[in-house]
Amino acid sequence: MASQNSSILWFTDALWCTIFTCVISVLLAYLFVNISILDPFTKAFQDFEFTDVYYAHNFYNKQPEPEIVVVNVEHADRFAIAQALQKISEFSPKAVGVDLLFKERKADFLDESLKTALSQTPNLVKAAYFEDGKLQKSHSYFQVPEEETGFINFNLDGESRVVRDFLGYYENEEQQEPSFAGQLAVVAGYISESQLQENFNTTIPVKYTGGADSFLTLSIDEVLDRDDLNVLENSVVLLGYTGTPTGNPYDVEDKHFTPLNSQFAGRSIPDTYGVYIHASILQNLKSGSGFTKTPVWLSRAIAFLFCYLSILLGMYIYKKNAVAFDLSSKLLQLLIPVIILYLALMLMDAQIYLNVLTAVVLVILGLECIDFYIYLQEFIRKRYPWKSYLLD
């Protein structure tokens, strides 16, 4: 009977300590967010996720995509881009995406050539972008009747600078717009417009399959000079910028941070050109093999559970031997997050995306909070009767 009471007390105390840990973590998070001197920590955590190690250290499946071809326009003029579009059209691709914006007019001849090429390219999707809530497009001169556009913004919510998620279809009271990759997937026939609108109107993690290495990239000169471009037949061709020359690691124009960055924490340089991110999203839509993101409530519930189990274990060791607890708590703070991260990677391998940052933070903090919880209990017991698993 005494043993059963002790067990109940153990489970109850662990639960109270977990709640105590959650309160402390909320207070700490509040401090980090609101005190400007702690801004670097806030920013570091905004851009950080433990699961980035999945990509950064090559634990993922690299899958080249034969049906998506990227054409690097480098710094070619509008006439060259027009010629490239005409050449690409000769091979009847499923869709052509132009990840370029022509904000103003230049010379008449160049502009006219480009406008003609744009209007004559079948299955064309042009880039647009949201700025201050309004959709911006290329100069009206380059707009053609019934043109297909898609927004090229990543992270529309502005929560992180690392491109982990994508939104296939944006809608609010005022406007509706498909994403660039989403519209390309519709035009290419990979998904229907209704599927895009219904299934991709919330953010979904991008399943990267290798970034630049996953897509055949041709330079605009190669497109213009060569005739053996049968690879473009029935493909989706994306015109965009991938450095001058192609893949130049020191060129950062339109380069973004993604989980593929080997330096996944701390300072680093952007790793992936925007057009490859669109291509990766398109590949996800084509194959239908993207991640299923666990809802926030579930990831928090899992974090609470891990914290509770860690505290349960920590209290058990403390009860047996306080010195052993002091020695082992640091080891547990290392081991349990390693196991949590391992489980998260296994889930990612099974196409399930779980944010484990909260779980890791709560486990580390929870084991640290056992000592503070004991002080709290001692304080309470001086004033009120309070049964304790650790002190009785």
Added chain:
Amino acid sequence: MEKLLIGLICLFSLSAIAQDSLYVYKTKGIVLQGKLNDRTRIEKGALILPVTRIELQPQASLEAINKKGDLFSTTDPGVYSQAMLLKRKSKTYPQNLTANYFKYIWSELLNAQKAPTQLGGVFRGNSLMQFPKDSTQITSSHIELRWQEEALTDNYFVFIRETGSEDYLKMETNGDRLVLYENPFFEAGKSYQWAVTTEAFPNLNNLQFVSFSIITKEQYSKLKEELVAQLQSTELNKLSKNELQILLCENYNLCN
């Protein structure tokens, strides 16, 4: 009926081509296609048909992709048909997530992955030459020159001169090495200098040259004995003849 038959044959042959069609995904070095006397360089995106004959020169590599996204690669020099390439499927999936993950954790615990030292400057006029290194003594009848490839450069120009002479042996080549077999330009007992550049007509006064000398087999044996005695290492006795030759060449510029 005849039309239907022809149509069916066309349909089957088209589907057969579609199933087997391979495209060039990546190439490195010199990869050629075509008949012996009509060869052209094969480029990214080119279609590899069952009749296509592909030739890989030394140091070259080829990766091809089919419509399913499977990769087929080869790095061995030789002539390949499409059927031969289809037998060389590459594995893309990491072998074992669990093993790789815990290996990574272990290396992190041991602090095995240290960040490389950072240099606060840029390189200009980087020397491409890798072998022979400066002051190398070579005994072989064939002189192998190796250099570092520069991105986006296909052609290299090699200049060799006898030390003190103004007469140059100039050669243009692709790739990252050149081997000269019993070339009459070289004589045992003489010293030479070499340089490699991507410019066809560089200012020779500004080129950085690396010197090497040709020695006889007897000189090599004598120098080798002297060097081994000088090193006085018991570890050297454990090495095979070939391993010792490589060690002396790489670390002490004495090459056979």
